[in-house]
Each structure stands twice: as C-alpha cells, then as structure tokens.
Amino acid sequence: MASHPEAGQRVDTGHGADADLAVEIKAKTSITDTITQLTLVPADGRDLPAWTPGSHIDLVLGPDLVRQYSLCGKPADTRSWQVSVLHQPDGRGGSAHVHQELSEGERIAVRGPRNNFRLVDAPRYLFIAGGIGITPILPMIESVDQAGAEWSLTYGGRSRGNMAYAVELHQTHGDGVTLVPEDTHGRIDLAGLLTDVTPGTAVYVCGPEGLLCAVEALAAELGILDQIHVERFTPKEQTDAPVRDNFEVEFARSGVTISVGPDESILEAARAVGVLAPFSCSEGTCGTCETTIVSGRADHRDSVLSPAEREENSTLMICISRAACPKLTLDL
Structure with a gap:
C-alpha cells in the first residue's frame, strides 16, 4: 500500500522518527469555515519519507510549539503530504498558529511520520469518525477499498457544512458512508453500530474524547x-493514583541510575542528568518518547498503548508513565 522507500530515505517505523525535515507549504486551503488543509512538499526536492494509513507528523511551529496532525492524503504520493487542522480558538495555540500565522510558500520543520494507529488486516472494518477525526480514516478507507475488504463509515459532526470531506466521501462511496450531522440527525447511534459488530471486524474510531470514551465503555x-x-x-483522563511516588530508573546504555520523585517524569529526570531521548507532546499521546523496558514493571499512564500492549510490558512512554516497582531498567 505504501511505496517502497529509496536508499537513505527515512521509513515509517511507528516511533523514533524524530529528525527534523524541512518542508514548504505549497498550498493552504479552506476545507470548511473552521478547517484548513496544508499541502506540504519537501524543501530539498527529494521524496518524502514513506508512511502508512493512520500515520501522523509533528509540525514544529515554534521552539515550544510542536503539534501532531494526521496525514490525510495518499500514502503512494511521495511528493506531497496533506494535513487538515481544526481551528480551536480556546486550544493550546497550535491550531491558531496554523490558521493565522502560516502562509503559502513558508518553510517549516516537521518530524515523522509516526504511526500509533496502524491498520490491521481484517475481513471487515467499521470506521467511526467524529469531526476532524475523519482525517486519519481517509487513507484507511482508500487502502481497504482497494484491497476489496468489506467496510462502512459512520461520520458525525456538528453540522453538514462543518464536516470536512463529507461530500467527496458520499459521492465516491455512496451507501458505504453514513453521514450524521448532529443539528439534523442527532448523535451517532453507537449502541446500534457496536451491537451489530461481528467477530473479526476491526473497529477504528477517531474524534473527540467523549466519542472515544463512549465507544470504549460500550465495547x-x-x-x-x-x-x-x-x-x-489529547490525554486520556487518569482516574487512578500512581502506583509509586518515588522509584529508581537505570539507563542501561548510558550507565546512569536516577531517582524519580513524585512531581517529575522519567523524561524530566533523565534530561536533568544529560540522558537525552526524543520527545514531543509530553502528554503521552504522540508516541515519540516510547522506550524499551529491559526489566521492571511499568505503571502506564499514556494514551497510546492498547491494554494488550500494556500487559506485554515491553515499552513505556517516559514523558508520563511511571514505575510499578522500586526500579525500572530502560534501554537508553
């Protein structure tokens, strides 16, 4: 589905793609009144790194302003990337910067691609999107449709006019797409959708936190x-207290052991003693700081790993997760 990378080209590995890449904003297009699409091209004219459906990139918008956005174009296109950004006036500043400060022809740095939302092989797919959550779903639909798999999409938003790509999706795929504008149809009938899910069906959901939590609870x-x-x-709400307030972390490759207190993260404690690791969001959502566990048990606090991956205990996000034992040993 994704094109094969050329020699020397960075590959979408899922994590660790932390080097800056210079891109130019070839086009800045209003998709709706509140959503802007950026088309990015490589500043050096070379092919862009390969990516797979579900991938996102970091836009480096300033020294302390790095935000993650899903790639919503075609993975086979090695000459341009597309991301779409919802303007959130009361957000943390990233979307406002994209909408108000960036211009066509401007160069910015990006990192990635990185994929924490990989498309698994399945005989059937159910896609549920809310608002701007449609963006990572777009290349997934193209991929499974080309593969001949059975799929359907239910896409909700506040109003039809604010649902990006709704017209194109419905025109291209017809009955495979159900549009649910809240102002005329109410909210998505999650119970009706999930009750009918058959064994083997992969259900992909992206959108507001309320939608994600409702799907997870019902599932x-x-x-x-x-x-x-x-x-x-955005980070998943933490309802339980950390297992331990204080613990030790040994960095196997660096030969350094540190103490981590109750008011600091492993990442912060590591950087304080010169042990550097890639990071971006510092909230446990982007996956940039995912680190291999050599020994010990993690107290996972991230919003990336699945329950099965947490139980496997092979990696943790050091920006937010902690230890569930007196000492962790990590591959740093």
Whole structure:
C-alpha cells in the first residue's frame, strides 16, 4: 500500500522518527469555515519519507510549539503530504498558529511520520469518525477499498457544512458512508453500530474524547474491546493514583541510575542528568518518547498503548508513565 522507500530515505517505523525535515507549504486551503488543509512538499526536492494509513507528523511551529496532525492524503504520493487542522480558538495555540500565522510558500520543520494507529488486516472494518477525526480514516478507507475488504463509515459532526470531506466521501462511496450531522440527525447511534459488530471486524474510531470514551465503555460492556482501535491527540483522563511516588530508573546504555520523585517524569529526570531521548507532546499521546523496558514493571499512564500492549510490558512512554516497582531498567 505504501511505496517502497529509496536508499537513505527515512521509513515509517511507528516511533523514533524524530529528525527534523524541512518542508514548504505549497498550498493552504479552506476545507470548511473552521478547517484548513496544508499541502506540504519537501524543501530539498527529494521524496518524502514513506508512511502508512493512520500515520501522523509533528509540525514544529515554534521552539515550544510542536503539534501532531494526521496525514490525510495518499500514502503512494511521495511528493506531497496533506494535513487538515481544526481551528480551536480556546486550544493550546497550535491550531491558531496554523490558521493565522502560516502562509503559502513558508518553510517549516516537521518530524515523522509516526504511526500509533496502524491498520490491521481484517475481513471487515467499521470506521467511526467524529469531526476532524475523519482525517486519519481517509487513507484507511482508500487502502481497504482497494484491497476489496468489506467496510462502512459512520461520520458525525456538528453540522453538514462543518464536516470536512463529507461530500467527496458520499459521492465516491455512496451507501458505504453514513453521514450524521448532529443539528439534523442527532448523535451517532453507537449502541446500534457496536451491537451489530461481528467477530473479526476491526473497529477504528477517531474524534473527540467523549466519542472515544463512549465507544470504549460500550465495547467493554459488549465484550468487543479487543476489536476497538482508537487514536487520541489529547490525554486520556487518569482516574487512578500512581502506583509509586518515588522509584529508581537505570539507563542501561548510558550507565546512569536516577531517582524519580513524585512531581517529575522519567523524561524530566533523565534530561536533568544529560540522558537525552526524543520527545514531543509530553502528554503521552504522540508516541515519540516510547522506550524499551529491559526489566521492571511499568505503571502506564499514556494514551497510546492498547491494554494488550500494556500487559506485554515491553515499552513505556517516559514523558508520563511511571514505575510499578522500586526500579525500572530502560534501554537508553
């Protein structure tokens, strides 16, 4: 599905793609009144790194302003990338910067691609999108449709006019796409959708946190949580206290052992003693700081790993996760 990378080209590995890449904003297009699409091309004229459906990139908008946005174009296109950004006036500043400060022809740095929302092989797919959550779903639909798999999309938004790509999706795929504008149709009938999910169906969900939490809660009741795939760009609310306030971390490759206190992260404590690791969001949502566990048990606090991956205990996000034992040993 993705093109084969040329020699020396960075590959979408899922994490660790932290080097800056200079791109130019070839086009800045208003998709709706509140959503802007950026078309990015490589500043050096070379092919862009390969990516797969579900990938996102970091836009480096300033020294302390790095934001993650899903790639919503075609993975086979090695000459341009597309991301679409919802303007959130009360957000943390990233979307406002994109909408108000960036201009066509400007150069910015990006990092990635990185994929925490990988498309698994399945005989059937159910896609559920809310608002701007449609963006990572677009290349997934193209991929499964080309592969001949059975799929359907239910796409909700506040109003039809604010649902990006709704017209194109409905014109191209017809009955495979159900549009649910809240102002005329109410909210998505999640119970109706999930109750009918058959074994083997992969369910992909992206959108506001309320939608994700509702899907996860209902899927848990129905016993199909292992079929649910979600992606978050805001941290999942933590309802339980950390297992330990204080613990030690040994960095196996660096030969350094540190103490981590109750008010600091492993990442912060590591950087304080000169042990550097890639990071971006510092909230446990982007996956940049994912680090291999050599020994010990993690207290996972991220919004990336699935329940099965947490139980596997092979990696953790050091920007937010902690230790569930007196000492962790990490591959740093």
